[in-house]
Amino acid sequence: xxxxxxxxxxLSVQEGRISILNCDYTNSMFDYFLWYKKxxxxxxxxxxxxxxxxxxxxxxxxxxxxxxxxxHLSLHIVPSQPGDSAVYFxxxxxxxxxxxxxxxxxxxx
Amino acid sequence: DTGVSQDxxxxxxxxxxxxxxxxxxxxxxxxxxxxxxxxxQGPEFLTYFQNEAQLEKSRLLSDRxxxxxxxxxxxTLEIQRTEQGDSAMYLCASSLTVLGxxxxxxYFGPGTRLLVL
Numbered sequence: 001x002x003x004x005x006x007x008x009x010x011l012s013v014q015e016g017r018i019s020i021l022n023c024d025y026t027n028s029m030f031d032y033f034l035w036y037k038k039x040x041x042x043x044x045x046x047x048x049x050x051x052x053x054x055x056x057x058x059x060x061x062x063x064x065x066x067x068x069x070x071x072h073l074s075l076h077i078v079p080s081q082p083g084d085s086a087v088y089f090x091x092x093x094x095x096x097x098x099x100x101x102x103x104x105x106x107x108x109x
Numbered sequence: 110d111t112g113v114s115q116d117x118x119x120x121x122x123x124x125x126x127x128x129x130x131x132x133x134x135x136x137x138x139x140x141x142x143x144x145x146x147x148x149x150q151g152p153e154f155l156t157y158f159q160n161e162a163q164l165e166k167s168r169l170l171s172d173r174x175x176x177x178x179x180x181x182x183x184x185t186l187e188i189q190r191t192e193q194g195d196s197a198m199y200l201c202a203s204s205l206t207v208l209g210x211x212x213x214x215x216y217f218g219p220g221t222r223l224l225v226l
Contacts, residue, residue, distance in 0.1 A: 004151075034214060043113070043200050043217035044152065089151050095165065096142065097202075097215060099151030 004092050006100035014108050019077040021103050023090035026071065032093045035064060035075050037086045038102070044089060048075070080107045111135060113218035115201050121224045122191055129187045130221045134203030141184050142215060143176055144200040145169065152200055158184060159206065191225045198222050 003026045013019045023033070032051045036044035050057045050064045050073065057064050063076045077084055085107045091097040114133045122128050134141045140159050144152035155174070156166045160181035170176075173191075178184040188195055198220045204213040 036217075041220075041222070043115075043202075043220045046214055046216060049214060091151070093213070093215075096154040096157060097144070097152070098154070101149065101151050 004090060004098050004100040006088075006090060006103050008103050009101070010104045010106070012106045012108055013080050015082060016079045019075075019080045019084065019105055019107070021075040021077075021088050021090075021105065023073045023075075023100055024071060025073070025092055033064075033066070033073055034091045034093055034097070035062075036089045036091060036099075037084075038089065039086050047088075049093075077105075080105075082107050082109055113201055113203050113216055115199075115218040115221050117221055118219060119222050119224075121226065123226050124193060125190055127187065127189045128191060128223065129185055130199055130201075130223075131183060131185050132201030132218060133183045134201070135205075135216060136182075138203035138205045138216075139181070140204045140206050140213070140215075141178055142202040142204070143184070143186050144202065146198045146200060146220075147196075155186075188223075191223075193225045196223055196225045 005024045034049045035047040037047050038044045048059050048062045048064050050066045066073045087102045087104050089099050089102045091099045116131045142157040143155040146152040154167050155170050156176050158178040161178050173189045176186045200220045202215040202217045204215045
């Protein structure tokens with residue numbers, strides 16, 4: 001059974017600093033992952049993706065890193081802004097999405 | 110707005126009643142997915158369609174649940190004889206599959222929040 005785990009349920013970061021959100025996964029033949037951001041009472045919003053042919057993917061303030069040997073990925077947000085306060089999910093893609101349990105990020109002004 | 114839409118946004122029903130939710134995907138997307146999210150958890154896969162064909166169903170989808178996508182466009186998810194445990198956010202997503210690759214970004218609608226009393 002393919003598992004995706006986000007071991008930190010919450011994270012607080014000062015505005016302007018870097019936010020680092022982590023995700024671990026078990027053995028997967030198809031290493032392709034997405035990060036989503038979710039506000040209360042809304043659907044998840046796609047942020048950024050990464051596949052196993054890359055170690056890093058960057059889009060504006062968002063960068064995702066993939067460490068295949070450690071089966072670990074991380075999302076970096078820099079600089080963090082108050083509007084980034086939300087729940088962040090990593091998800092493994094293979095036909096359907098398998099999500100982690102999410103990390104609630106709070107940006108402190 | 111050309112995103113994924115869902116209707117209704119909220120539904121309150123009594124235990125034992127039937128409910129039906131609708132999802133309209135992004136128009137050019139050929140795949141449509143249903144997920145369910147409960148408090149403190151990530152969304153969990155229920156089922157998905159490619160065009161009008163239902164290709165996979167999760168074991169979470171009991172026989173009280175049925176989903177259709179009759180013309181390969183919008184989809185409906187029906188829950189019969191609702192139970193309190195069905196209370197959750199029901200999310201729909203769509204994607205465009207090219208050459209059968211399994212690595213497409215899925216775009217989500219706003220969800221339907223169901224409360225079963």
